[in-house]
Amino acid sequence: MPGLPVLLVHGLASSFDLNWREPGWVDLLSDAGREVIGVDLLGHGKADKPHDPAAYANVADDVAAALPDDGSQVQAVGFSMGARLLLEVAARHPERFERLVVAGIGAGVFAGGSSEGLAQAIEGGVVDDQHGTARLFAQFAAGSGNDPAALAAFLRRDARALTREELAGITCPVLVVLGDKDFAAPAEPLVEALPNATYRSLPGVDHFATPKDFKFLDAALEFLGALP
Numbered sequence: 001m002p003g004l005p006v007l008l009v010h011g012l013a014s015s016f017d018l019n020w021r022e023p024g025w026v027d028l029l030s031d032a033g034r035e036v037i038g039v040d041l042l043g044h045g046k047a048d049k050p051h052d053p054a055a056y057a058n059v060a061d062d063v064a065a066a067l068p069d070d071g072s073q074v075q076a077v078g079f080s081m082g083a084r085l086l087l088e089v090a091a092r093h094p095e096r097f098e099r100l101v102v103a104g105i106g107a108g109v110f111a112g113g114s115s116e117g118l119a120q121a122i123e124g125g126v127v128d129d130q131h132g133t134a135r136l137f138a139q140f141a142a143g144s145g146n147d148p149a150a151l152a153a154f155l156r157r158d159a160r161a162l163t164r165e166e167l168a169g170i171t172c173p174v175l176v177v178l179g180d181k182d183f184a185a186p187a188e189p190l191v192e193a194l195p196n197a198t199y200r201s202l203p204g205v206d207h208f209a210t211p212k213d214f215k216f217l218d219a220a221l222e223f224l225g226a227l228p
Contacts, residue, residue, distance in 0.1 A: 003225060004075050004098055005035040009063055011080030013141035013151055015045030019079055023212040031228040039066045049150035056157035060088045073098045075224050079211055080104035091166040101220045103177040104210050107189040109162045115155040123152035133183050140208055167193040175223045177216055179205030
């Protein structure tokens with residue numbers, strides 16, 4: 001009997017093809033007999049790229065809309081911003097997810113605050129040396145064929161932090177994966193907020209290298225029962 005479909009949600013300034021197809025995720029899941037559900041978030045990849053932040057207010061709904069129409073369960077993998085959106089959707093619809101893998105996120109999911117500095121960095125390409133993370137994202141965005149104004153609008157949307165109460169409703173098994181060189185650390189507050197979470201650290205791996213890291217691939221596929 002084939003396993004459940006797997007929804008893949010990419011990170012900021014990336015796309016389904018860049019985050020999942022190019023590193024081999026799609027081929028490996030297909031080899032394991034899994035249907036892959038791909039999504040390009042608004043402002044990314046092949047999706048529309050509006051320049052008005054208000055257009056991105058319901059971007060999590062776009063992730064939920066990718067779920068099967070018949071109400072059946074899926075497994076899902078999200079990276080960075082995609083992982084944060086995936087947790088938001090799973091908190092609203094916990095019955096739709098059998099297992100989740102979230103990578104490249106940690107305690108920051110509970111932090112509010114503005115992303116204006118990052119939006120300006122991506123939009124203008126100028127960052128002072130005190131904001132290394134913004135500089136890295138700006139460099140990544142510039143090299144990935146993105147629309148800088150669309151990404152800036154995405155970051156300026158009316159987004160809020162997740163709460164521990166919301167995450168407490170995600171009762172399915174969750175694998176949290178974070179490189180030990182990732183600026184999203186620490187992972188422990190996120191792991192502790194999820195009722196059924198397992199944590200996997202990736203030695204020597206930074207944020208942007210995570211989707212292509214074989215240790216991440218192997219851990220996620222094993223967790224999903226999808227090793228070819």
